[in-house]
Amino acid sequence: MSQPFLYNRRVSFADTDMAGILHFSNYYRYMEETEHAFWRSFGLSVNTKDGDRPITWPRVASSCEYFAPAKFEEDLVIALTVANVGDRSVTFEFEFRRESTRIAIGRTTAVCCTIEDDEFKPVSIPPGLREKLDAACGAPSAD
Amino acid sequence: MSQPFLYNRRVSFADTDMAGILHFSNYYRYMEETEHAFWRSFGLSVNTKDGDRPITWPRVASSCEYFAPAKFEEDLVIALTVANVGDRSVTFEFEFRRESTRIAIGRTTAVCCTIEDDEFKPVSIPPGLREKLDAACGAPSAD
Amino acid sequence: MSQPFLYNRRVSFADTDMAGILHFSNYYRYMEETEHAFWRSFGLSVNTKDGDRPITWPRVASSCEYFAPAKFEEDLVIALTVANVGDRSVTFEFEFRRESTRIAIGRTTAVCCTIEDDEFKPVSIPPGLREKLDAACGAPSAD
Amino acid sequence: MSQPFLYNRRVSFADTDMAGILHFSNYYRYMEETEHAFWRSFGLSVNTKDGDRPITWPRVASSCEYFAPAKFEEDLVIALTVANVGDRSVTFEFEFRRESTRIAIGRTTAVCCTIEDDEFKPVSIPPGLREKLDAACGAPSAD
Numbered sequence: 003m004s005q006p007f008l009y010n011r012r013v014s015f016a017d018t019d020m021a022g023i024l025h026f027s028n029y030y031r032y033m034e035e036t037e038h039a040f041w042r043s044f045g046l047s048v049n050t051k052d053g054d055r056p057i058t059w060p061r062v063a064s065s066c067e068y069f070a071p072a073k074f075e076e077d078l079v080i081a082l083t084v085a086n087v088g089d090r091s092v093t094f095e096f097e098f099r100r101e102s103t104r105i106a107i108g109r110t111t112a113v114c115c116t117i118e119d120d121e122f123k124p125v126s127i128p129p130g131l132r133e134k135l136d137a138a139c140g141a142p143s144a145d
Numbered sequence: 146m147s148q149p150f151l152y153n154r155r156v157s158f159a160d161t162d163m164a165g166i167l168h169f170s171n172y173y174r175y176m177e178e179t180e181h182a183f184w185r186s187f188g189l190s191v192n193t194k195d196g197d198r199p200i201t202w203p204r205v206a207s208s209c210e211y212f213a214p215a216k217f218e219e220d221l222v223i224a225l226t227v228a229n230v231g232d233r234s235v236t237f238e239f240e241f242r243r244e245s246t247r248i249a250i251g252r253t254t255a256v257c258c259t260i261e262d263d264e265f266k267p268v269s270i271p272p273g274l275r276e277k278l279d280a281a282c283g284a285p286s287a288d
Numbered sequence: 289m290s291q292p293f294l295y296n297r298r299v300s301f302a303d304t305d306m307a308g309i310l311h312f313s314n315y316y317r318y319m320e321e322t323e324h325a326f327w328r329s330f331g332l333s334v335n336t337k338d339g340d341r342p343i344t345w346p347r348v349a350s351s352c353e354y355f356a357p358a359k360f361e362e363d364l365v366i367a368l369t370v371a372n373v374g375d376r377s378v379t380f381e382f383e384f385r386r387e388s389t390r391i392a393i394g395r396t397t398a399v400c401c402t403i404e405d406d407e408f409k410p411v412s413i414p415p416g417l418r419e420k421l422d423a424a425c426g427a428p429s430a431d
Numbered sequence: 432m433s434q435p436f437l438y439n440r441r442v443s444f445a446d447t448d449m450a451g452i453l454h455f456s457n458y459y460r461y462m463e464e465t466e467h468a469f470w471r472s473f474g475l476s477v478n479t480k481d482g483d484r485p486i487t488w489p490r491v492a493s494s495c496e497y498f499a500p501a502k503f504e505e506d507l508v509i510a511l512t513v514a515n516v517g518d519r520s521v522t523f524e525f526e527f528r529r530e531s532t533r534i535a536i537g538r539t540t541a542v543c544c545t546i547e548d549d550e551f552k553p554v555s556i557p558p559g560l561r562e563k564l565d566a567a568c569g570a571p572s573a574d
Contacts, residue, residue, distance in 0.1 A: 015467060015477070016168050016460045020161035020217055020335075022406075026347040026396075027159060027316035031445045034313070038444060038504065048444070049306075049503060061312040065351035071408065074163055074478055075467065110312075122357065158324060158334070159317045163478075169490040169539075170463070173456035174302045181301060181361065190361060191301070192449075204455040208494035214551065217335060218324065253455075265500065302456060304449035306503055311445050360449055 006081035006097070007043060007138070009036040013076050023071035030064055033096045033108050036080045040094075044134045052116070052128040059112035060122055062091070066108035076100050084139040090114050090124045092135055149224035149240070150186060150281070152179040156219050166214035173207055176239045176251050179223045183237075187277045195259070195271040202255035203265050205234070209251040219243050227282040233257050233267045235278055292367035292383070293329060293424070295322040299362050309357035316350055319382045319394050322366045326380075330420045338402070338414040345398035346408050348377070352394035362386050370425040376400050376410045378421055435510035435526070436472060436567070438465040442505050452500035459493055462525045462537050465509045469523075473563045481545070481557040488541035489551050491520070495537035505529050513568040519543050519553045521564055 017028040041048045050057045072078060079099045086093040091113045098105040114131075115122040127135065160171040184191045193200045215221060222242045229236040234256045241248040257274075258265040270278065303314040327334045336343045358364060365385045372379040377399045384391040400417075401408040413421065446457040470477045479486045501507060508528045515522040520542045527534040543560075544551040556564065 014460065014464055015162060016170060016463060018163035019158060020163065020165045021344050021346065022163045023346065025159050026350055027313050027320070030313035030316065031443065034445060035443055042504070047504060058307050060307065060309070060357065061354050063351070063353050064312055065349070067349045068347050071346060075471070075476060157317065157321055159320060164487050164489065166489070169493055170456050170459035173459065174300065177302060177456070178300055185361070192360060201450050203450065203452070203500065204497050206494070206496050207455055208492070210492050211490050214489060218328070218333060301448060302454050305444060306447040306449065306451045308449045313445055 006083045007036070007040045009039045009080045009082065011035065011078050011080055013072050013074050013078065015074055018074050023073055026066070026068060029066050029068070029098065029106055029108055030110075032078070032080060032098070033064075033066075033094070033110055036082050036096060037094055037110070040082050040138075041134075046131065046134065050128075050131070052125070055116040055125070057125075057128065057131075058115050058117065058122065059092075060115055061110055061112050063111040064109065066106055068106045070100075070103055070105050072098070072100065072105050078105065084135055085109070086111075087127070087132065087135045087139050089126050092127070149226045150179070150183045152182045152223045152225065154178065154221050154223055156215050156217050156221065158217055161217050166216055169209070169211060172209050172211070172241065172249055172251055173253075175221070175223060175241070176207075176209075176237070176253055179225050179239060180237055180253070183225050183281075189274065189277065193271075193274070195268070198259040198268070200268075200271065200274075201258050201260065201265065202235075203258055204253055204255050206254040207252065209249055211249045213243075213246055213248050215241070215243065215248050221248065227278055228252070229254075230270070230275065230278045230282050232269050235270070292369045293322070293326045295325045295366045295368065297321065297364045297366055299358050299360050299364065301360055304360050309359055312352070312354060315352050315354070315384065315392055315394055316396075318364070318366060318384070319350075319352075319380070319396055322368050322382060323380055323396070326368050326424075332417065332420065336414075336417070338411070341402040341411070343411075343414065343417075344401050344403065344408070345378075346401055347396055347398050349397040350395065352392055354392045356386075356389055356391050358384070358386065358391050364391065370421055371395070372397075373413070373418065373421045373425050375412050378413070435512045436465070436469045438468045438509045438511065440464060440507050440509055442501050442503050442507065444503055447503050452502055455495070455497060458495050458497070458527065458535055458537055459539075461507070461509060461527070462493075462495075462523070462539055465511050465525060466523055466539070469511050469567075470563075475560065475563065479557075479560070481554070484545040484554070486554075486557065486560075487544050487546065487551065488521075489544055490539055490541050492540040493538065495535055497535045499529075499532055499534050501527070501529065501534050507534065513564055514538070515540075516556070516561065516564045516568050518555050521556070 019025040093111045096108040162168040239251040305311040382394040448454040525537040
């Protein structure tokens, strides 16, 4: 396994709720921001093209376990690892930390799709993207 | 002026913030939901077509004054009035009430656009939509 | 197992993303709205007191599987079932449908807490709430 | 007038909508993030205390004009200026730019409050905060 990709995210006021903590749904938004920063670290965007075809990544699964609350203005470090790369899908794992405290761990699985007739159609991950995912995964990919 | 269009909206937990109140940005989301319910009351959608052209309504202005906080699970009544209909734009006004208490008043102005080459292009409001807006406005439209 | 509790939710424009679909994080907000409507159906609120103690329910886990995209203005039916009731925790399951199409299934686990010295402190579910959960679960609760 | 305070904000995917642009309500969230970064630049937090009293800043007004759409992953620069400092209120102005393109201008007015019996109670801005606002405003404050 390669080194995780690290992303810093300060908790926004609007992302807290009346219980005074980061709302549980917003962890998923922060996971997504981390993933997009991971792509940008290669000079790529999650929102890309394979030749003429637009590439998009609808989620098929997401999950999160919460260990400690996160609060307004706290500076979180989110560590992304590539857990699995399939022919058409990728699974990312995320660990949220505030200094030495583990706040949460999450996971998202997305499928590589193009768009045809306004519908998502799964396609193999384009080689340029796959190569980055395989390298980050640090293991032969399993389908 | 015709009767305002009324929309009921209960304050969601995720829309509150750590100060224990509906976050000021979320009033704009509730205004938009009210506007879309207004269009549906005519059997229309804000997301429509004029012949083959997609019609969309990017905002050019929005504003809100806040008189009293709104809290989780409160049942708000949002009254929409059509304040102005131009050739290509419409201005809505919104009053938020909780029973006899006035919570906020807001205002949004949107421009009727189609999309060409991935860019918004202003167009005259299609007659089918304009007729409903004029009737709701209850006054000769001023440009 | 008792009958599921049903909640109708129309997809809001602001909850869609540039891929044209309900953003995956917003399913969690709709699950939470469903849960709060479930409590209200008993004349209760998720935001309650046990005697003098405030009761709040921070999440310890959430997950969702997505089968088909949901789009703007679609009318979703979300079916809540109480999957498990522990001494201090409850797990809800949610099925999202658009007519006969299954859109997604989700799951959240929350822990019953009071607040002491600004920290969440787990407590047994107050009897008045537990009775409703047990009845909805329709099975002897397992811890 | 002093120099504006500058804040960089990249447009998040979840903040876009199905029209492919930053949703108009999310400009208000980015204004608020800018304001909180402004306070942090003095080593302060918007979420503070005046002696024993908690200080919070509910909004009484907000507005925004939109000149050009902002899109996913664009890097916006948001310039905050302190437009007015009253005894109990402050008005901030925000200009959103993407390189040389002006995207939007916004404005928020908030009232300095403490909390008594679960209600907001307006109070004079504590001297330590006021001094920073006056300096940033660069003009004798007008009430």
